[in-house]
Amino acid sequence: MPRPAITIAVRAARAAGNVILRYQNRVEGLAIVEKQRMDFASEVDRLAEAEIIREIRRAYPDHGILAEESGEVAKGRQTWVIDPLDGTHNYLRGIPHCCVSIAMLERGEPVIGVIFDPMRNDLFIAGKGDGAFVNDRRIRVGKREGLPGAMLATGFPWRQRAHLDVQLQMLRAMLTEAEDLRRSGSAALDLAYVACGRFDGYFEIGLKPWDLAAGCLLVHEAGGRYSDFAGREGLPASGNVVAGNLALSKALVDTIKPLAPPALLQA
Numbered sequence: 001m002p003r004p005a006i007t008i009a010v011r012a013a014r015a016a017g018n019v020i021l022r023y024q025n026r027v028e029g030l031a032i033v034e035k036q037r038m039d040f041a042s043e044v045d046r047l048a049e050a051e052i053i054r055e056i057r058r059a060y061p062d063h064g065i066l067a068e069e070s071g072e073v074a075k076g077r078q079t080w081v082i083d084p085l086d087g088t089h090n091y092l093r094g095i096p097h098c099c100v101s102i103a104m105l106e107r108g109e110p111v112i113g114v115i116f117d118p119m120r121n122d123l124f125i126a127g128k129g130d131g132a133f134v135n136d137r138r139i140r141v142g143k144r145e146g147l148p149g150a151m152l153a154t155g156f157p158w159r160q161r162a163h164l165d166v167q168l169q170m171l172r173a174m175l176t177e178a179e180d181l182r183r184s185g186s187a188a189l190d191l192a193y194v195a196c197g198r199f200d201g202y203f204e205i206g207l208k209p210w211d212l213a214a215g216c217l218l219v220h221e222a223g224g225r226y227s228d229f230a231g232r233e234g235l236p237a238s239g240n241v242v243a244g245n246l247a248l249s250k251a252l253v254d255t256i257k258p259l260a261p262p263a264l265l266q267a
Contacts, residue, residue: 017118191215
């Protein structure tokens with residue numbers, strides 16, 4: 001994939017990954033801030049984000065940047081959306097499941113996506129129209145045609161605990177047919193795993209653009225589909241996302257819609 005912007009995104013993701021690895025055995029000594037209730041950021045989040053922004057600004061000083069820790073750093077026709085450490089709670093507890101997520105948006109839609117898991121040295125990349133890859137190997141979403149036998153993934157974000165009862169109803173409905181469900185603690189990696197067939201489908205309530213953008217492009221370029229809970233395609237402004245192959249994503253939407261209150265079906 002020759003696009004220069006992908007090269008920059010990969011370089012930035014690896015630089016952030018080096019920061020994550022450098023501190024993984026020293027988490028007890030990290031400065032940790034509780035941004036909001038149950039929402040933590042560590043010194044590593046900030047240092048990794050600084051590395052990413054430095055690489056992007058050096059190559060593309062006129063591009064916009066939206067980062068989880070720094071907010072909107074700059075505006076531009078192209079906007080980089082950055083999560084320097086998706087899975088911070090895992091990382092701080094020594095659970096080796098986290099990643100760096102970087103996407104470039106044009107007109108609000110992702111055109112480049114890079115997700116790097118430094119613990120496993122897994123590098124997922126996608127460019128609009130160019131396909132999706134992990135470690136230079138082309139990937140495709142799974143072939144499961146519906147919920148029976150499906151391996152699903154989800155999350156329970158702290159921001160959305162008001163919807164916990166509804167989400168548990170969704171889980172109950174899905175698990176009457178699905179094989180099983182995983183809750184890994186990293187939305188970006190969940191989407192990357194859907195893109196390469198490790199998970200068949202994924203849904204979650206109330207995510208942010210930096211959680212979604214790179215992973216959604218990976219799913220699309222791997223032959224899958226992502227939408228909001230009402231089935232509308234495109235990055236969901238609501239943050240309520242469904243992803244999988246064409247058949248399974250439809251099955252997820254068909255299961256969710258009758259259970260979701262109107263607020264969760266809004267664009």
